[in-house]
Amino acid sequence: MTVVFAHSLNFGGEVVSFSIERTSRRKTVAISVGYDGVRVLAPNDLDDDRIIKIVRNRGPWLLRKQAGYRELGAAPIVHEFVSGETFYYLGRPYRMRRVTNRSAVATEVAARGAHLIASSQPNAEVEDVRIGLRRWYRQKAIVHFAECARRMAERLGVETPSILVVDQSKRWGSCDAKGRVRLNWRLVMAPKSLIEYVIAHEVCHILERNHSRRFWRSLEIIMPDYEERVRRLSRKGHLFSF
Known part of the structure; x- marks a missing residue:
C-alpha cells in the first residue's frame, strides 16, 4: 500500500510543494521533478523529519529543475510521427x-x-x-x-x-x-x-x-x-x- 502526504518547503522565498509517497518497495529516498510537480518516494519506516531534511538538502537542485519546467510551460505534445500530425x-x-x-x-x-x-x-x-x-x-x-x-x-x-x-x-x-x-x-x-x-x-x-x-x-x-x-x-x- 502506498500512502501519500503533501508538504512544502520555503527556499529563500520560493516555495516548493511536494508529495511524500511511502511504500514498502523502497529502501532509499528518491526525488523526481516533472510537469506534474515534485514527488518524493520513501520507505515506510523513514520518519517525516528525516525525509524533509533530505529534500531540503536538495534545495538548489529542486529550484533549478522547477525553473526549467516553468520555462517550457505545459507538458509537450506526444507525437506518433505519422502523416497528418x-x-x-x-x-x-x-x-x-x-x-x-x-x-x-x-x-x-x-x-x-x-x-x-x-x-x-x-x-x-x-x-x-x-x-x-x-x-x-x-x-x-x-x-x-x-x-x-x-x-x-x-x-x-x-x-x-x-x-x-x-x-x-x-x-x-x-x-x-x-x-x-x-x-x-x-x-x-x-x-x-x-x-x-x-x-x-x-x-x-x-x-x-x-x-x-x-x-x-x-x-x-x-x-x-x-x-x-x-x-x-x-x-x-x-x-x-x-
Whole structure:
C-alpha cells in the first residue's frame, strides 16, 4: 500500500510543494521533478523529519529543475510521427506527410508549402522518422540562431557569442562562464519573436551572469516588450517540442 502526504518547503522565498509517497518497495529516498510537480518516494519506516531534511538538502537542485519546467510551460505534445500530425517551424504550423523513398538511406525531411515531407524506406520505424525530423530542425536552427545572436549582440554592444545548438530538453537556452550560448534546437519551432527573446536573454548574460537589476535593465533596453514575450513562450512552449 502506498500512502501519500503533501508538504512544502520555503527556499529563500520560493516555495516548493511536494508529495511524500511511502511504500514498502523502497529502501532509499528518491526525488523526481516533472510537469506534474515534485514527488518524493520513501520507505515506510523513514520518519517525516528525516525525509524533509533530505529534500531540503536538495534545495538548489529542486529550484533549478522547477525553473526549467516553468520555462517550457505545459507538458509537450506526444507525437506518433505519422502523416497528418502538426509540427511547427518558426511559429508556423506544418502538417507531416510521410512518403516512401526506397533509395533513402535515412529519413530525409523537407518543407514544401504547408507540409513537412518525411521521405524514408517503406519499413522505416517511428524512431527513424523522429531522428530525421530532429536532424532537419537542428540544421535550420544553426542558421537562424547564429544570425539572431549576431543582431542581439550588436544591439547590446558586445561581441557575437559562440552559439552551440544542443539537446537540453528542460531549458530553451543557457550561457556559460566563458560567454558561450547554448540553445535548445527545439526553439527553432517557435515564432521569430520568441527566438529573439531567448537569445537576447542569454546574450545579456554575457554582461551580467545572474538575474540582477542590471541584467533586466539591459534586456529591457534592447527588448522593451520582453515580458510579453516571456508570457507567450510560457503559454505556447509545449507546442515546440517532441
